[in-house]
Amino acid sequence: MPNQSRPGTGEQARRLALGQLREAILRGEMVPAQRLVENELAERFGVTRASIRAALIELESQGLVERIRNRGSRVRVVTVEEAVAITECRLVLEGLCAAKAATAATDEQLTELTRLGTAMRKAVADGEPLTYSELNHELHVRIREFSGQQTAVALLERLNAQLVRHRFQLALRPGRPQQSLNEHLAMIEAIVARDPQAAEAAVRAHLTSVIEALRD
Amino acid sequence: MPNQSRPGTGEQARRLALGQLREAILRGEMVPAQRLVENELAERFGVTRASIRAALIELESQGLVERIRNRGSRVRVVTVEEAVAITECRLVLEGLCAAKAATAATDEQLTELTRLGTAMRKAVADGEPLTYSELNHELHVRIREFSGQQTAVALLERLNAQLVRHRFQLALRPGRPQQSLNEHLAMIEAIVARDPQAAEAAVRAHLTSVIEALRD
DNA sequence: GCCGACAAAATTGTCAACAATTTCGTTCGC
DNA sequence: GCGAACGAAATTGTTGACAATTTTGTCGGC
Numbered sequence: 001m002p003n004q005s006r007p008g009t010g011e012q013a014r015r016l017a018l019g020q021l022r023e024a025i026l027r028g029e030m031v032p033a034q035r036l037v038e039n040e041l042a043e044r045f046g047v048t049r050a051s052i053r054a055a056l057i058e059l060e061s062q063g064l065v066e067r068i069r070n071r072g073s074r075v076r077v078v079t080v081e082e083a084v085a086i087t088e089c090r091l092v093l094e095g096l097c098a099a100k101a102a103t104a105a106t107d108e109q110l111t112e113l114t115r116l117g118t119a120m121r122k123a124v125a126d127g128e129p130l131t132y133s134e135l136n137h138e139l140h141v142r143i144r145e146f147s148g149q150q151t152a153v154a155l156l157e158r159l160n161a162q163l164v165r166h167r168f169q170l171a172l173r174p175g176r177p178q179q180s181l182n183e184h185l186a187m188i189e190a191i192v193a194r195d196p197q198a199a200e201a202a203v204r205a206h207l208t209s210v211i212e213a214l215r216d
Numbered sequence: 217m218p219n220q221s222r223p224g225t226g227e228q229a230r231r232l233a234l235g236q237l238r239e240a241i242l243r244g245e246m247v248p249a250q251r252l253v254e255n256e257l258a259e260r261f262g263v264t265r266a267s268i269r270a271a272l273i274e275l276e277s278q279g280l281v282e283r284i285r286n287r288g289s290r291v292r293v294v295t296v297e298e299a300v301a302i303t304e305c306r307l308v309l310e311g312l313c314a315a316k317a318a319t320a321a322t323d324e325q326l327t328e329l330t331r332l333g334t335a336m337r338k339a340v341a342d343g344e345p346l347t348y349s350e351l352n353h354e355l356h357v358r359i360r361e362f363s364g365q366q367t368a369v370a371l372l373e374r375l376n377a378q379l380v381r382h383r384f385q386l387a388l389r390p391g392r393p394q395q396s397l398n399e400h401l402a403m404i405e406a407i408v409a410r411d412p413q414a415a416e417a418a419v420r421a422h423l424t425s426v427i428e429a430l431r432d
Numbered sequence: 433g434c435c436g437a438c439a440a441a442a443t444t445g446t447c448a449a450c451a452a453t454t455t456c457g458t459t460c461g462c
Numbered sequence: 463g464c465g466a467a468c469g470a471a472a473t474t475g476t477t478g479a480c481a482a483t484t485t486t487g488t489c490g491g492c
Contacts, residue, residue, distance in 0.1 A: 012475065013475080013476070014475080014476090037442090037443070037444095038443075038444070039442095039444095047476095048478085049477090049478095050475090050476065050477075051475090051476080053444090053445090054269070054270070054273055057273050057274055058274075058277050061274055061277040061278060062277065069228065069444085069483085069484095070443075070444055070482080070483045071444080071483090071484065071485085072443065072484095082366075085365055085367045086367050088312060088367075089309065089312065089365075089367050089368050089371060091312075092308035092311060092312045093305065093308060096304060096305065096308045149301055149304065149305075150298075150301060151302050151304075151305050151375075152301070152304070155371055159367075228445065228446090228482095230446090253472090253474095254474070255472095255473080255474095263446090264446060264447055264448080265448090265474095266445090266446065267446075269474090269475090285453090285454095286452080286453045286473075286474055286475075287473085287474080288474065289474095
């Protein structure tokens, strides 16, 4: 096995193109609705057009780009209504994960959730929205991870990728961290108490509040 | 616009290959875990390998086939545990759709649900499991459709495609239609009564029962 | 001055050949 | 007789060129 250890070296062109293009879109380097010309991308990433095509097809079914027959690809624009609909799906799926995590997580994993909770509290108290946003994301990822629900996790990652832009906008809103913090602490408390129903309810309450915040 | 009217005539090779291959897998023509050699598929469908590759990439991200670097593609085998996990996701997502449908559906759409309910009752009474299975599927599709939740619908279609084999197995089980019928009628009743919470609960109850049935 | 047809440019879709990788059968050494 | 190394066959990954389609700019007619 020649190149298993260091991803990026002998990685196949298609995977490389997919990763780079995906990163570029998620980092916001591509303006929404910007045209993605296969030749330009191929030259930019140093791979052939076929690899770009393969990557675009995959990104299309992940909902990150839009492709029209013989007319090319664009980065998909997520309207506010779509963002709400996506978050509603997140609401039920993360609720499922939280309920499962409440029964399936190990004690060590529960202490990690508690640790994250105190860190978040501190970040808000210190007035560091950036740190808080990161911890926020990590908390959601951990809960999913501890649930052991691979199918739900895969769906959620796809959904979240479509929301990066809106998430960014939301994190910087003043006053939002304070409200969000309490909801997150309630989620943690319910999971640590191993109460599936309360955990699901807490997640739903939190994401309902996110939906309301999105609608401005 | 030369060929907009009749899909299939001037359809591009990739779309054609994608559709045919997808159909073949869903119809069960491809045995689970069967190897899918690109050259064979290309010859069989009368398209080039590039089109087959594109179709395989798309089917991979839909969860219908599995691809391993330099080792080829196989139709993905869905274990019972995976089928359960997938159905748990369906449970929450269809619950969401049912709740939305209870408030968003038009009166005409509600009468259609009622019509479907009586048809299902008749099919069970007449002992026609095939007809019942079809109506069952149509009911779920309609509820999703009436919810107007495009994101959830897209996710559910993907999940359902992975379950065809298990669904088939389940439909032929004796005694199952009778139990399933009551649950379906409860779903319809709740939606027609425009009660979102009851609708979600009814859908959850139904799919919980499906999960139990899957575990044999 | 405006509308439609026409032609050229840009872009995507398709194809066949070539390179790299893996797998499987064989052979050599012990 | 058994295990490891070697090599041939099969299969996937990649490349560049070619064909089909759409878009854009231009010209002539009204």
